[in-house]
Each structure stands twice: as C-alpha cells, then as structure tokens.
Amino acid sequence: MVETPPPVQLLAPDGVRVAHPTYDDAVARLTPDHLRAMYGDMVLARRFDTEATALQRQGELALFAPALGQEAAQIGSAHALAPQDMVFPSYREHGVLHTRGIDPLDVLSLFRGIDYGAWDPRASGVHLYTLVIGSHTLHATGYAMGVARDGAVGTGDPARDTAVIAYFGDGATSQGDTNESLVFAAVNDAPIVFFCQNNGWAISEPTSKQSRVPLADRGLGFGIPTVRVDGNDVLACWAVTREALNRARSGGGPTFVEAVTYRMGAHTTSDDPTRYRTSEEEESWRRRDPIDRLRAYLEATGELPEAYLASVEAEAEALGARLRQGVRAMAAPDPASMFDHVYATSHAGVARERQEYLASTATGSDR
Amino acid sequence: MVETPPPVQLLAPDGVRVAHPTYDDAVARLTPDHLRAMYGDMVLARRFDTEATALQRQGELALFAPALGQEAAQIGSAHALAPQDMVFPSYREHGVLHTRGIDPLDVLSLFRGIDYGAWDPRASGVHLYTLVIGSHTLHATGYAMGVARDGAVGTGDPARDTAVIAYFGDGATSQGDTNESLVFAAVNDAPIVFFCQNNGWAISEPTSKQSRVPLADRGLGFGIPTVRVDGNDVLACWAVTREALNRARSGGGPTFVEAVTYRMGAHTTSDDPTRYRTSEEEESWRRRDPIDRLRAYLEATGELPEAYLASVEAEAEALGARLRQGVRAMAAPDPASMFDHVYATSHAGVARERQEYLASTATGSDR
Amino acid sequence: MTMTQTRPSGAAQANGAARAGDDGLTTLTMAKAINLGLRAALAADPLVLLMGEDIGALGGVFRVTDGLAAEFGTDRVVDTPLAESGIVGTAIGLAMRGYRPVCEIQFDGFVFPAFDQITTQLAKMHYRTRGKLSLPVVIRIPFGGGIGAVEHHSESPEVLFAHTAGLRVVSPASPADAFTMIQEAIASPDPVIFFEPKGRYWEKGQVDLGRPYATPSGGLDRARVVRRGTDATVVAYGPTVHTALKAADAAAAEGRSLEVIDLRSISPLDTDTVAESVRRTGRCVVVHEAPVAFGTGGEIAARITEACFYHLQAPVLRVGGFATPYPIARLEHEYLPSVDRVLDAVDRAVGF
Amino acid sequence: MTMTQTRPSGAAQANGAARAGDDGLTTLTMAKAINLGLRAALAADPLVLLMGEDIGALGGVFRVTDGLAAEFGTDRVVDTPLAESGIVGTAIGLAMRGYRPVCEIQFDGFVFPAFDQITTQLAKMHYRTRGKLSLPVVIRIPFGGGIGAVEHHSESPEVLFAHTAGLRVVSPASPADAFTMIQEAIASPDPVIFFEPKGRYWEKGQVDLGRPYATPSGGLDRARVVRRGTDATVVAYGPTVHTALKAADAAAAEGRSLEVIDLRSISPLDTDTVAESVRRTGRCVVVHEAPVAFGTGGEIAARITEACFYHLQAPVLRVGGFATPYPIARLEHEYLPSVDRVLDAVDRAVGF
Numbered sequence A, B: 001m002v003e004t005p006p007p008v009q010l011l012a013p014d015g016v017r018v019a020h021p022t023y024d025d026a027v028a029r030l031t032p033d034h035l036r037a038m039y040g041d042m043v044l045a046r047r048f049d050t051e052a053t054a055l056q057r058q059g060e061l062a063l064f065a066p067a068l069g070q071e072a073a074q075i076g077s078a079h080a081l082a083p084q085d086m087v088f089p090s091y092r093e094h095g096v097l098h099t100r101g102i103d104p105l106d107v108l109s110l111f112r113g114i115d116y117g118a119w120d121p122r123a124s125g126v127h128l129y130t131l132v133i134g135s136h137t138l139h140a141t142g143y144a145m146g147v148a149r150d151g152a153v154g155t156g157d158p159a160r161d162t163a164v165i166a167y168f169g170d171g172a173t174s175q176g177d178t179n180e181s182l183v184f185a186a187v188n189d190a191p192i193v194f195f196c197q198n199n200g201w202a203i204s205e206p207t208s209k210q211s212r213v214p215l216a217d218r219g220l221g222f223g224i225p226t227v228r229v230d231g232n233d234v235l236a237c238w239a240v241t242r243e244a245l246n247r248a249r250s251g252g253g254p255t256f257v258e259a260v261t262y263r264m265g266a267h268t269t270s271d272d273p274t275r276y277r278t279s280e281e282e283e284s285w286r287r288r289d290p291i292d293r294l295r296a297y298l299e300a301t302g303e304l305p306e307a308y309l310a311s312v313e314a315e316a317e318a319l320g321a322r323l324r325q326g327v328r329a330m331a332a333p334d335p336a337s338m339f340d341h342v343y344a345t346s347h348a349g350v351a352r353e354r355q356e357y358l359a360s361t362a363t364g365s366d367r
Numbered sequence C, D: 001m002t003m004t005q006t007r008p009s010g011a012a013q014a015n016g017a018a019r020a021g022d023d024g025l026t027t028l029t030m031a032k033a034i035n036l037g038l039r040a041a042l043a044a045d046p047l048v049l050l051m052g053e054d055i056g057a058l059g060g061v062f063r064v065t066d067g068l069a070a071e072f073g074t075d076r077v078v079d080t081p082l083a084e085s086g087i088v089g090t091a092i093g094l095a096m097r098g099y100r101p102v103c104e105i106q107f108d109g110f111v112f113p114a115f116d117q118i119t120t121q122l123a124k125m126h127y128r129t130r131g132k133l134s135l136p137v138v139i140r141i142p143f144g145g146g147i148g149a150v151e152h153h154s155e156s157p158e159v160l161f162a163h164t165a166g167l168r169v170v171s172p173a174s175p176a177d178a179f180t181m182i183q184e185a186i187a188s189p190d191p192v193i194f195f196e197p198k199g200r201y202w203e204k205g206q207v208d209l210g211r212p213y214a215t216p217s218g219g220l221d222r223a224r225v226v227r228r229g230t231d232a233t234v235v236a237y238g239p240t241v242h243t244a245l246k247a248a249d250a251a252a253a254e255g256r257s258l259e260v261i262d263l264r265s266i267s268p269l270d271t272d273t274v275a276e277s278v279r280r281t282g283r284c285v286v287v288h289e290a291p292v293a294f295g296t297g298g299e300i301a302a303r304i305t306e307a308c309f310y311h312l313q314a315p316v317l318r319v320g321g322f323a324t325p326y327p328i329a330r331l332e333h334e335y336l337p338s339v340d341r342v343l344d345a346v347d348r349a350v351g352f
C-alpha cells in the first residue's frame, strides 16, 4: 500500500510557523502585505457567508451553501493563481470567486433563483458553478488540454504560461467523471491542478463512506503527483497550490492536491447537521479555525496593526450592506427570457413555443 | 510516485522455474496432474479460438473475438476458482468459460447472432458476457457485496467461503464504471478480485493511451492491494489469483491484479491489426507464448508423456469436430421469441405488439 | 448541490406517528406514505435493501427514509459512495445475488450518470438471459418542479425510461397510491423506475395502512379514472394529477365537465382506460411537466388518435414544459403546466 | 465488443480516390462522403479537432476517419482513452477554450456513459451562461441496425437527445447530404448530435465536392421532399429514407403514389414541410428504426395531427422497432421496418 505523508503544514493551529524544507523559500518571499491580503480575503469570504446565510433565513434567498471553515483552502489556493489561469469551481467556492474579483451579487443571483450565476466565465477566468457532482472536472481537463494545444505552457513567459484548477469535494472523488478526468489529464500531461477540498462530509456522509485511504492516494493510482495539505493553513494551501500550478504552467502536467479541511456549517441552509454529526466534532474543528490561525501568526509577528483590522472590518461591513441591499434590489427576470439562449441560432421548436407563450400572455387569460 | 514492483514470474519464457518467496509454497503443492490439466485447458482454449476463427471465415459466425495469447492469464486464474465462486467476464474470456465447464457452443451462439450466450449464469457460476466496457465490474462488486452480506466469507469453511472475480481489459480501466467499482469494493471490503488482462491493446490503441503508469498502480489509489503478474505465465497467474481469491474468501477484501499479456490475434475477426502495430512486436510476443512456456517446463521435468499429449490432441480434435458440426446445426431462432422475456410479468405494450406481429405473419403479407 | 427540502411543518407531519381513524384510514403526507411503504417492505422481506446517498442517518434529503436506518440498521438502509452509476451497477449485482435493492437517486437531474447502467444493463438483463435472471431493482427518483430549487433539481426525464424496453415506469399521485405502489414496485420481478412527485411530498391524503405487502404487480400498470366527466378527458400522472383535478373543479364552476385520468403507469401505458374515456368525451388533453417536445404526451396522443380516430372532435392537445432547459426557479411557474394552461387547452379542444 | 464493419469491397470503395465526373459530381459511399466532409472541415479551420476511440491509425472501426490522422496529424485526429463521458466532457472543455471538437462515439450503444455530460452539461451551457458561451461540439454516432451485429451495436436512441433542449439532432440519408451536413454541423455554434446510418455507409450516391466548408446551419434544419406523391406521405430519416423510397417504388407499381419526406433534422422538426405535404395527401406514415413506443414518431404524429386535423383521412401511423430490446442479429430483419411493413401501414391508412 501507499505510504501517505502527513499533510503539509506551515502554520500550526496556534499560529506558530512550522518549518518545511520544500516550501520555506516560497513563504519567505511572501510580504506582510500579501499575508494581510489573504487575511482580509478570508474575513470577507466569511462575511459573505454570514450575510448570505442571514439573507436566506429572511427569505431573500431560496437556498445557500456556506463555505464556512474552508476559507484557508479557498483563499490560499486562489492567491496562487495567475490572471490568465482558469478556475472550474464546484458550487461552494465563494472564497475563490471573491479572490478572482467576481461580484458576490452574481453568486447570490443563483441562490435567489433568478439566474445561474451571472458572471462571465471568459472575462473572470472562472467557469460557472457546476451542480452535477464531478462533471466539471472533465471540462477543466479538456480546457487544460486546449491550453497545452495553444502552446500556452512551458514558454517560460509568466504572463503567458497558463494553468487550470478544478475544485471539488471529497464526495466527488467517487464519481466516474472525476476519475476519468484523472485518466485524461495524466495521458495528456494537461496543465491542471485537481484541488480536492476534503471537508470531511458529503452532505451527511463522512469521507470514510467514499474511501478507506487518504484521498491523496487517488492521484498516485493514475500516475499523478499528489500532495496532502492542511486545508486550514492558508500559507500551506498557497504554497502547495503555487508549486502545483507552476508545475502545470511549465509543462510538468497535472497535480492532485488534497486539502484536509472541515465544513463548519451545514451542507446548505436546508440541511440539519445535528442529524449526523456531533457537536464535539464541530467544536474540535472550531479550534482549528483557519482565520484565527493566520491572525495569531500575524499578531505574533506584529503585522496586524489596529488600523488594518479596522479597515478590513469596514470593508466587511460595506460588503454586508451591499449584499443586503443588492439582493433585495435584484430585478425579477422577464418571463419571456425563459426562451432566450436555448440555442445560439434559431430553432423552430423554441421559436414556436415562444410565440405561443407570448400570444397567450398578450391576450391574457380570461381566468 | 508509486514504485511498481516487477510482474510476478514463476516460469521464465523458456520454461525455467523462477523462485519466488511468496508463491513457492503454493506451487510446490501443485501435482503434475494439475499442471497437465492447465496445459490441456490452454491447448483446448487455443483450439476453440482457431476453430471459431475458421468458422467465422466460412461465414458460419458473424464475428469472433479471439483470446489467442491470453491462455495463461485465463486458464491460470480460472484454475484458482472454487466451485461456488462467481465469474464476471468481459467478452473474450473463452478460456475461463472452458475451465468452468460452459458449453463452447453456447459461447458461439452469441457470435452466430442467434442468442446472447445461452449459458445459465447461476448454474455455471459465470455471468453472461458484457459488451459495454466496464459495466460488469459494478455488477461483480455488487454481487460480492451480496456474498459478504450472506455471511459467505470468513467462515473458514472452504466449501462455503465465496469470492468473485471480474475480468476486464486495459482499455476498460479508463471507464468511470471500472473506477467506481474500485470505490465500492474498497469501502465495502467486498470479496472480489479485479483481474485486468493488460493485453497491450484496446482495439488499435496501445495501453499508453490509457495510462502513463502501470495499471497495477490503479488499485493502490483506491486502497486496494495490487499485484502485477506475468500474464503469459500460467503458474504465476494461478498462484497470484489464488492468493487474491483466498484473501477475498477470508474476508480480507478486494485485490487488483494486472496480468501483463498480449492479444496475439486481431481484436475481432473484423479487425486489421496491420494498420496499427508492427509484426516485430507480434513476433516478440510469439516468443513468449504461454503454451510453449508450460510445455517446456513440463517437458524439462519429464511430466509430459507422449500418451498425454496424444490424448489432449484427440480431445482438441473432438472439440473442433463438435464445434464445426454444432454451429452448423444450430436451430434458427423463432422470430416470435423476439417478444419473450422483455419483462418477467406481462406488459401491455409488448403484448399488443406481439399480437400485431403474429397477426401480420399469420395472415401473411400479400406482397 | 442539494437542498434538503423540508418545510418545517411538513417534516414534522411526515415524522408524526401514523394513527388510523375509525374507518381504518390514516391521514398522511405522500412522503410519509412512501416511508411507511418502504418500512413494510423492509419488515416483510429480509432481502429488501435500501441504498443511496444520505438515506441513512439523515433519512434522505426529503426525509423519505427517515427512521428506517435506526429501525432496520445501516446494513439494510445503506449510505453509498457518491456515484449513481455505482449505486445502480452494484444494485444489479446485489439483485443477481438474490437481493431486492431499492435505490434512491437524490434528485431527478442526478440520474443521468446512472443512465448507462439503467438502459444497457438493468433494462436488458432479463431479456438477454432469456428469463434466467430477473432484476427486481427499484429506482426511486423524486422528480418534477415547483419547489423553487436550483438547476438539475426539477427535471422530468420519464420519457427517456419509458422509451427503453425492459423497464416499468410508474408515478403515484396520491399518498394512498404511493403507499401501495412502492410496495408493488418492490415486489415486482421487473426493474421499476419509481418517479415520486417531489412537489407533492407534503400534500396529505388518506391511506389504508392495513393493506399487506404486495404480491407482484397487482395493479401497478393500471390507469384510474379519478374524476368522471363528459366534455373532455384530461390525462395526467404524478404531479399534474393534482393540477388536472383543480382544473376540473374550475371547469365545473364554468359548467364544463372534465374527466380526469391518473395514468399511474407510463410504461406500460394503459391505453384502454384512456381510449374508453376519450370515446365518450371526444376530446383529450395530456398534461405533464416534462417538455412537450418528444415527451410522453406524444405517445399518448398518437396512440389515442389511432384508437379513437372517429371519436375525436379535436386533436389530442398537450400541455407541458417548453422546449427549453428547466428555467430558473423564479420563472418555473411560467414553465409548469398550470390550471389556466390546462383550461386553455380544454377551451381549444372544445372550440376546435 | 466492437466489430470493424468493413465489407471488403465497400472499404476499398470508401478508400478509393474521389474523382469528379463531367457534371462536377463524384460518386461516393456515405462513409467516404463523411470522411471528405471531415477532411474539408479540418483543412478549413485549425480549431477543428476529431476525437474518439480508434479514429487515428485505424481510421475508426468503420474507416470513416481513414487517412485523416496521416494527413492532419494525431494532434488533430486524437485517439482518446476508452471513456465516453471523458470524451464528451473534455470536448466541452476544449470548446470552452475555443476549439471545435468532433467526437466519434464508436457505436450507438456506447453513447450512454456520456449521457450525463451530453444532457446536463453540453445541452445547457449556452442557456445557463445566457449566451456567453457557445459549445460547438459535434457528436458523431453511427446508429441503427441491419448489419448483423452483436448487442449494443444497432441502437437508435435519437429521441432521447431530441427530447433534450439545447441539442440539435440530425441524420443524413444520402452521401450528398452527409458531405454537406457534417460540415454544417461542425460550423454550427450549437451542439449537434449527428446520427450516421451505419447500415447505409457503403451505399453510393453523387456528391458535389465543390461545395465549400459551410457557414452556420444553412439548411441543417430543413426537411426535404425526396419524392412527390399524392396518396400518402411517408416520413423518414436516416436509414429508413431508403426503405421509404423503395416502398414508394413498390407502391407505384401497384398504382399508388407515395410522397416521401426525408426529415434530415429531428430537432428541430421541420413540421411545416411535413404538414404541407399531409394536407395534400391526407395520410401520413412515419418510419424509423427506433422503437415506436415513446419514439420520435409519437411527436411527429401528435404535431401533424394538430396541424392537419381536418385534412387527415386516417390517423398518422407509425412503423418502427418493437417495444423490446434490439433483438439478436438473426432476427433483426423481423424487427426493422421493412418495405412490406411500410406498405402495410400505407394500406391501413388508405383503408382506414
């Protein structure tokens, strides 16, 4: 059997820096500003979660899927991306989207049921959320094969060399598609990072229902180099992802990353975790909170001045206000838009039904 | 990356016995009779191939998929089975079926296009051939889960403890289903042996189109113990499979076996391998012929008397005659049988169409 | 992504103890009726086995299997890995070994990864073994819309299975039928695709819990006239039976008499019951949530037109989803067949 | 398992050099016509990419891609791993990156592992991105029976795709159409499921190779009246057009005049062309190889009955496969719609 090494950790849960021969050099080059940017992004990502959850409770959203607890995995990995890189998220990567500059109101349009997530995949470098578990790992792999075809790897030009990252959960590793994506990525040396956020649960099922061995082993079975990382350690997530992305960009092919983290909240606002897990477990993970960890480190190194904290807090407040207002102000969609964009060119079947629909609403029903 | 050990080999290509710490004990217990039985089965399996190929050329079969060159992998593994074990073959396991006592004419009914392979899966302990690549690996896993549920593993009673074996090719390892079967088998500790005959080709695609690393690594990624075995060495295939089946029967869970062999013939009688591979490659494998290898060993140990060889030859002749006669004598199917067994209980849609069909054939068309 | 669609009150009711009234009937939600049907099957036959995602401790995202893992053990109510092809594929293997697996697909839109196993394997096994093997596998699929869900959670793919020979495709429309039909489906030696109208999970009806665990496919393939009428026949199944009945109420208020048929079974189609009705009424409207284009309504229309050509005063009309993907939740009520759209179709049929 | 279905002579013809006659037309098999259409697309647009199992060195099990890997390189004619979901899923990703992938599914029966990617992803992407992304992916599927094949090699699953909004579903019936339509399909910004009637691969017809690489969906969605007639309209597509034409010949000998329509496109359906015809003839028979039950014929019948109610002298009748799995090869000719079965249906329509 495979000997899985322990997860890469650069910050202990109490915020103390742990040395690591492979990654110390990279971390040394991180400026305090950069570290604070990660901290701020984690705080904002969490605020987004809190606000969206509240908005759901108030009936403004039909549903919400919180990323609470996964901030380090998401913000750390996303901070390693270059502008030209392409992200294929699952449906819980709000922190990644935030880091990529996507309007959080676009994300909430999905949960309000008025759009599918309205951001532009090309402009933002982030594909729309995919709700069918695992399907998007193949899209990411195909896109990465296209990147390689375009000659956008291994040129040595950091503005040109491109990588792809696919986010998915522990549950997703059981799907055929996810495994096929490993097959295609491996034989095509595709410039892709498979970033598995093992948050301990697939709705009510613990990871042990998907695998008896660490998920990191999975990559190895396909000949894909693998790293296991402490998913609540934002430094480690950044460093490990950076290395994997660099390998991809330089033509070194795919990497499989397992980030060991925890879904601190419910699966979605419709879920009730008390039915399947203990509060002790939740509590033990609360003590490994990713934000607290970086905060402790920055405080210990004296890099978290009051003024900065205040500005982050203000930014978070502004975000909250913007979300509360923005969601309520979202325009109701035009019913006839239902018939738009089924095809890029005209289709007689859709055209006829649209016409019939418009006729029926124009004349109005007599009932 | 994984360090794949070299394939287990107990007989060198020239028939010289190679020592192996793990398997020597088991092999020592093989009697000359048993070795000869394996030899005879390989010869008969090859004769079946030759005859069926000839029958296809004569137009008696619509198609045939030869197993030429894979006799050791099939006969060796099948000789390790207990009567109560269950086999899930792909579509090329004629040697396995022969060893299990299935009437070879049943197999040819499929290739003649008059049946789906007429043997009884329950009575024979062999499921029908599955033509959709990979699908049956899940059936095998589910069946094995059922075996465990029935308490038919780990009782210590050799007549009761049961294992399942699933045969599939190198190409099949890329299918989602095959990988999902590894997931389900692993988490359920299912008593199953995944027996991958890596015969070098999936129709025209070499194994390198499916994986950059040995297929044996695949099992490890799912936490399943793996063995790589020389697939042209019948002793090694027997010993390795026996060990894996024993593990399964005793409650030790699944094993993944990669048998490295070669498809010496065409994919099917419709295929033309000259379009995609060299005769040098074919020639180099001909020198590793599995039957020659065991024959050399038995001759060297003086265990292959003329009389035995003559009796095998006579048996092969009889098989050939039986096939030639039997295939030609196969009754044409009754057209109305097309409507039988769509459902186990009556279905109005089928009943109506059957009736209409019978009415139209009864009155006869006036054309 | 998945929503656990429990309206707080509904969930409470679904979990409420079932107690029969004086007439032997108990008022239950459809979710609870299915729950009790599954429970009866588990209790009656040790070979019955539930498998799916989150059906154990959680009791399923709709709580349809609530309490069953606690009662029968996680060995009989099995949380599987997250892989639908694996669920159906291993269920086939379990059925070959003698078990009667009941698979839950969490939502309609997630059945497609299992589509190959269902169409090429499950549906054909009895046929290709010439009857030597039967696969008594039930696949439960909560289907249809109207619950305000996100993408892939409101699909109606029933025609894809009805077109595939070897499968039975059924859908209950009431708690009473749900309780009986799930047991009949489990008892059936044939594979059954069991479509549960999730938008009706929390509607209540009276159920006779005294009916024993069913014998093979008693009435699983029979349509039922659920309301008598004379002016037109409205054919529906699953979630739209309710809509059709409401339309019939509204029509009655306008002096028009609609006959409503609950198909219950889509494959086989009970065309006799429909044809008998249409011969009386002369008009037929088919209502389903799935897109009209190439949907089940086409088959019904073609078949009924053949059977009732000289009785039809108007073509069979169809009301259903449009030829678009299922729309965003905020627009689903424009997409789903409504009472108004049914009545408009009846008007068109009458005025043809 | 797969058969490489080359009849020796047919293969030789398919590989024969194409040389135009004096009229600018070249006689080609359909397999060769598709081959040359693919070749034209590869030559015209560097973003066009073929991917599938065994399409490179082997040239595909039907030799439809014969010579293309040699001419354009194995980078543009790509042998993929053996995984259909992976083929379609990575094609989607490649299309997102700007490529125009043309996937080959080796046989109809092997498209189901890719069904999820096709229905939940490929079909919906343009819609859910509100038009921001188009996925110009073509999925070529050799379909239908009549070639004496083993299980899963003779299926006609077209209705499953036609029911799914967002896909175009087409099928050529002649070499000329095959040459043009494959190019139009590749040029289309929409995903196209391209069903190739494999039983007609080796039939020959005249092709105008001078027609340039197509502009988006010129006539990809138009039906064509391929034979004029007055007594009944026979609607067919793909492999059954040939059958319909032979039936029309036979009917003509008996003094009956059949109009034959080649639908060419199944989604969208060109109902105008069919309705115009049926209004003239008053009778309609639909012929396809797929099972009649819940097949495309139901949609056509329902739609045409609606459009032509007062013109129809008889119900629209359907001729097709039975509600059974595709049978063993030795019986397939009892299952497939034959000239006789078409004529019987016409008789029934006329005598209704």
Ligand SMILES: Cc1ncc(C[n+]2csc(CCOP(=O)(O)OP(=O)(O)O)c2C)c(N)n1
Binding pocket: A092, A131, A132, A133, A168, A169, A170, A171, A172, A173, A199, A201, A202, A203, A263, A267, C001, C002, C053, C082, C084, C106, C110, C113
């Ligand atoms: C194909 C498919 N099956 C089932 C579901 C329902 N579902 C949504 S999320 C989920 C669990 C996913 O777990 P994991 O992959 O670990 O991601 P997480 O939610 O923990 O981020 C399930 C079963 C789905 N969306 N898609």
Ligand SMILES: Cc1ncc(C[n+]2csc(CCOP(=O)(O)OP(=O)(O)O)c2C)c(N)n1
Binding pocket: B092, B131, B132, B133, B168, B169, B170, B171, B172, B173, B199, B201, B202, B203, B263, B267, D001, D002, D053, D082, D084, D106, D110, D113
């Ligand atoms: C799902 C599916 N896709 C494609 C095919 C067509 N096909 C039949 S055999 C084959 C190659 C199989 O290769 P491998 O698994 O190595 O088995 P082998 O034929 O070498 O024994 C292919 C592509 C199929 N039968 N099923």
Ligand SMILES: [Mg+2]
Binding pocket: A169, A170, A171, A197, A198, A199, A200, A201, A202, A203
């Ligand atoms: Mg998870």
Ligand SMILES: [Mg+2]
Binding pocket: B169, B170, B171, B197, B198, B199, B200, B201, B202, B203
């Ligand atoms: Mg092979």
